[in-house]
Amino acid sequence: MLEIENLHASVDGTDILKGLNLSVKAGEVHAIMGPNGSGKSTLGHVLAGRPGYTVTAGSVNFLGQDLLALETEERARLGLFLAFQYPVEIPGVSNMEFMKAAVDAQREQRGEKPVDAVTFMKSARETCKAVDLDPGFLKRGVNEGFSGGEKKRNELLQMMMLQPRLGILDETDSGLDIDALQVVARGVNSMRSPERAFVMVTHYQRLLDFIEPDFVHVLAGGRIVRSGDKSLALELEARGYAWLEDEVA
Amino acid sequence: MSDFMRQSLDSAATSAPPWLQDYLRAGRARWESASLPTRKTEQWKYTGLQALQPSYAPAADGAIVLADAGVELPRFGGYRMVFVNGHYSPEHSDAQLPVGVSLVRFANADTSQAARIRSYLGTVVGQDQALFTALNDAALADGVFLDIAPGAVIEQPLHVVWLSGNQAEAFSINQRLLVLCGESSSASLIEHFTGARSEQQSFTNGVTELLLEAGATLCHYRLQLEEAEALHIGRVHARLGADATLNSFHLALGSVLKRVDVVVDHSGQGAHCELNGVYLPRGEEHVDYHTCIEHRVPHCTSSEVFRGIIGDAATAVFNGRIHIHRDAQKTKAELSNRNLLTSTRAEVNTKPELEIYADDVQCAHGATVAQLDEMSLHYLRTRGVARAEAQVMLSFGFINEVIDTVRCEALRDYLRVLLTRRFARDPALVGSVS
Numbered sequence A: 001m002l003e004i005e006n007l008h009a010s011v012d013g014t015d016i017l018k019g020l021n022l023s024v025k026a027g028e029v030h031a032i033m034g035p036n037g038s039g040k041s042t043l044g045h046v047l048a049g050r051p052g053y054t055v056t057a058g059s060v061n062f063l064g065q066d067l068l069a070l071e072t073e074e075r076a077r078l079g080l081f082l083a084f085q086y087p088v089e090i091p092g093v094s095n096m097e098f099m100k101a102a103v104d105a106q107r108e109q110r111g112e113k114p115v116d117a118v119t120f121m122k123s124a125r126e127t128c129k130a131v132d133l134d135p136g137f138l139k140r141g142v143n144e145g146f147s148g149g150e151k152k153r154n155e156l157l158q159m160m161m162l163q164p165r166l167g168i169l170d171e172t173d174s175g176l177d178i179d180a181l182q183v184v185a186r187g188v189n190s191m192r193s194p195e196r197a198f199v200m201v202t203h204y205q206r207l208l209d210f211i212e213p214d215f216v217h218v219l220a221g222g223r224i225v226r227s228g229d230k231s232l233a234l235e236l237e238a239r240g241y242a243w244l245e246d247e248v249a
Numbered sequence B: 001m002s003d004f005m006r007q008s009l010d011s012a013a014t015s016a017p018p019w020l021q022d023y024l025r026a027g028r029a030r031w032e033s034a035s036l037p038t039r040k041t042e043q044w045k046y047t048g049l050q051a052l053q054p055s056y057a058p059a060a061d062g063a064i065v066l067a068d069a070g071v072e073l074p075r076f077g078g079y080r081m082v083f084v085n086g087h088y089s090p091e092h093s094d095a096q097l098p099v100g101v102s103l104v105r106f107a108n109a110d111t112s113q114a115a116r117i118r119s120y121l122g123t124v125v126g127q128d129q130a131l132f133t134a135l136n137d138a139a140l141a142d143g144v145f146l147d148i149a150p151g152a153v154i155e156q157p158l159h160v161v162w163l164s165g166n167q168a169e170a171f172s173i174n175q176r177l178l179v180l181c182g183e184s185s186s187a188s189l190i191e192h193f194t195g196a197r198s199e200q201q202s203f204t205n206g207v208t209e210l211l212l213e214a215g216a217t218l219c220h221y222r223l224q225l226e227e228a229e230a231l232h233i234g235r236v237h238a239r240l241g242a243d244a245t246l247n248s249f250h251l252a253l254g255s256v257l258k259r260v261d262v263v264v265d266h267s268g269q270g271a272h273c274e275l276n277g278v279y280l281p282r283g284e285e286h287v288d289y290h291t292c293i294e295h296r297v298p299h300c301t302s303s304e305v306f307r308g309i310i311g312d313a314a315t316a317v318f319n320g321r322i323h324i325h326r327d328a329q330k331t332k333a334e335l336s337n338r339n340l341l342t343s344t345r346a347e348v349n350t351k352p353e354l355e356i357y358a359d360d361v362q363c364a365h366g367a368t369v370a371q372l373d374e375m376s377l378h379y380l381r382t383r384g385v386a387r388a389e390a391q392v393m394l395s396f397g398f399i400n401e402v403i404d405t406v407r408c409e410a411l412r413d414y415l416r417v418l419l420t421r422r423f424a425r426d427p428a429l430v431g432s433v434s
């Protein structure tokens, strides 16, 4: 589904990703861990096509297409979803209007008409319930004044409404209380299917207790320096990253 | 002397009621001793008056078929009064006024109403300053007096429509509205300027005086939806008594020349005003808002938010003055003006002007000029929303926040539809990020 080969990328002239390889197949869940500043969010942004993030070498194939040749919205319509580590606040644009535009864009891609407002409202409300967010949030500006945890749940809400093929969750578990963590886990688990894959960036082993990953990777210095199964996460929890960095150096 | 200054005022004098004649004469004297501002006049530095024709014909009393003229007049649930080319149009106006309100044309005023009009007219706007107010005074053939009884609570909005139709020559309208909100009364007023869809050249010189007595609340909405060749110079001057509240919203689509001066005078303690507005010039249009918040007495608050989206080669001016007098301690005043330029040729001149002579006050102000936020645009696109649509959503969102301050729900809904259409239709208003 996703094949990243020798990816090099820079931000404002600084090299951040330095030869990253990663292969994700449909049905899999991958966890990416790694020290602060190692390039985890950069990877997500590069995949989503954020302006200012320049790919200097390497390739990314997503569902048989050259992902890097596509516009941001085309990537999304193809089924790529990035839950932001820091979701953007957009006052004046209601969450509801935003999500309807997003859902309609996906439908347009499939040659379908826009969803009618009543049906959409109903499914939005139901999804709100599933992520434990008051439906009142639908009327507010996108992420406007949302607490950290509410923003994360709003990202999850969008992912559940859009039903992407690949969900990249950038620290969606950070800053969540234990109940909210379970909400996120339930949401992701409910979406797991042989057709769909997830890449979860996280700092905490506890998320992986709830969402069991098939693979755990360590991203350090802009590259995947170690991959393993979920026991790697336990080892990292016990030993930190220093031993890996020593090994790499 | 400019030809515009030589226009004849005789027809107004013949059609005005006798009790108004001395008022007209005084206005005429001021007009005749005045001269047209130039770019050297500080107040008119960024707004030229060369678009004014040398002369305008008086507006004819023409019947208008709204559908033929391409005009849709909305209903906001309350009483509606319609003027076509400055002349009252009974067939488009409602017959029955709500209890507690008298809405009378100057031309129709009985003796006691005339006396009330005479005692209030011109007292808010003053007689010293504006040239165009002098012209309005001098040419005042008809006007509207809205008299809200003390204690009256008017639930539904009063909707006054100034519609300009077609006429062979360029014509002018000197429109006047005088509003008296009695003690502890509460009402909403929609002033709605609109026109037939055409290339008609017209010049509206509108003056609105709002007098809020102690404890009165007024929501005042002034919509300028005229088309591109319609010149408009307007002045709204409000005076707030003790604990009075004015909630005011202005909207201006562009035209060749649009200039509005808004003055809110806090003259009783505990008065509060919210003054908000949106302007959306495009093409080669021009919009100029000059606002002035006067704080004369202690314990008053004011909050002002204006936003503009300026497209193509359009220009906008926003000058927001806050004047806190020496005695106005404990004043809280806020002013924010934000502008979105959607083309490299678009221009805006924005200037907050603070004059503060009291020491114990809170005053915050800010003015920005920007393009669409790149990160917001990107975020929308990561959800599959196409760039062009995302730009529309963000531009609309930028002013939607101000529309949210409109308290009248029917009006809010109308504005959203109107603006959605305008945005969907108009790539000039859609911001671009290079």
Ligand SMILES: Nc1ncnc2c1ncn2[C@@H]1O[C@H](COP(=O)(O)OP(=O)(O)OP(=O)(O)O)[C@@H](O)[C@H]1O
Residues within 6 Å of the ligand: A011, A012, A014, A016, A034, A035, A036, A037, A038, A039, A040, A041, A042, A043, A085
């Ligand atoms: N505009 C920029 N110019 C230079 N360096 C940048 C810029 N933006 C990000 N970086 C750097 O890129 C590096 C990787 O950042 P990234 O956000 O990908 O880290 P991360 O692995 O997600 O960290 P965290 O765990 O803290 O979220 C950091 O050192 C960061 O400072």
Ligand SMILES: [Mg+2]
Residues within 6 Å of the ligand: A040, A041, A042, A085, A170, A171
């Ligand atoms: Mg990060």
